[in-house]
């Protein structure tokens with residue numbers, strides 16, 4: 001771990017090139033910003049300069065929406081979710097771990113009434129990037145499928161660009177065969193409903209999820225990846241990096257949420273993903289115990305963060321810091337790891353390239369925000385209202 005002074009100095013250097021976000025490090029690292037608002041408040045916010053993609057969590061009561069949000073973004077242990085109370089208003093949360101993992105999550109109460117005039121669903125769907133519909137696989141899902149169909153139809157009519165993601169949730173209680181069977185059945189019924197309504201062009205993606213294993217993190221990773229326009233560039237960079245370094249598999253991870261934002265183009269298997277998550281946990285836990293300085297600037301993850309784990313099957317896992325919240329985790333053979341100098345050199349080039357992608361993304365976001373603010377103030381002028389968008 002870097003000393004307090006080194007860490008402060010390097011952060012200073014990095015912020016000069018736009019590497020670190022401006023918000024307070026500790027606050028940003030330790031938690032996401034939680035804003036619970038009542039429904040009506042949220043509905044009026046569509047034009048206030050907000051440019052973060054919106055992810056909606058919808059589904060019937062007790063399907064597991066709040067649990068998913070708490071486990072993935074608040075590190076709540078799955079067992080604690082047993083005590084969660086039912087959500088009776090829309091809860092809006094900003095997740096801004098890094099420029100790549102930056103969005104709003106809106107957790108909806110189980111029953112929303114599309115015919116309620118106070119529910120401005122058009123405004124909600126207009127600014128939405130992904131709609132996650134959670135189905136409790138341990139329950140009878142006929143009603144859930146009806147609700148899914150209604151929700152998707154409404155949302156698509158307002159905004160055809162939404163990614164529709166269906167989480168077949170709570171699959172921890174099911175055998176592997178049963179899981180596959182459930183997925184096939186739900187997939188077929190949901191698609192049949194779309195076809196009957198002449199809406200087969202709407203694409204639904206299905207995931208088997210549970211908060212009791214890594215499946216929920218993996219599914220969320222895929223949802224978030226689709227919202228990152230630079231994903232193909234990141235994948236290409238990872239492909240180049242691994243082929244030049246003799247690495248078998250590499251992931252770019254958001255260390256706070258354990259969402260992987262990109263990987264090379266070889267297939268991902270669940271076990272590999274789980275090992276990466278465990279490695280990140282170990283690095284952060286050990287850093288918290290031994291690596292923190294007394295000052296507020298001390299973070300469990302910094303520029304010096306790296307870890308090497310030798311597995312007993314001649315595979316080596318190598319983790320290295322990429323940016324304040326991003327880590328590269330890769331898998332390689334012991335023989336390849338002997339050329340660590342070459343790997344580190346390629347990693348250095350890779351990191352520089354990521355930096356450039358990051359800078360471009362920040363620039364694009366700033367431009368979009370400016371544009372959106374201008375549009376907002378123009379609209380305010382037209383309506384004769386002069387107020388500050390913030």
Ligand SMILES: Nc1nc2c(ncn2[C@@H]2O[C@H](COP(=O)(O)OP(=O)(O)OP(=O)(O)O)[C@@H](O)[C@H]2O)c(=O)[nH]1
Nearest residue numbers: 062063064065066067081082086087110170210211
């Ligand atoms: N077995 C199992 N139980 C889960 C899982 N996810 C959530 N649960 C349980 O499901 C129950 C309901 O979870 P919530 O997160 O409150 O559900 P919700 O969809 O937010 O409910 P509302 O706020 O009423 O809409 C809780 O007892 C959770 O512990 C899962 O993956 N597996």
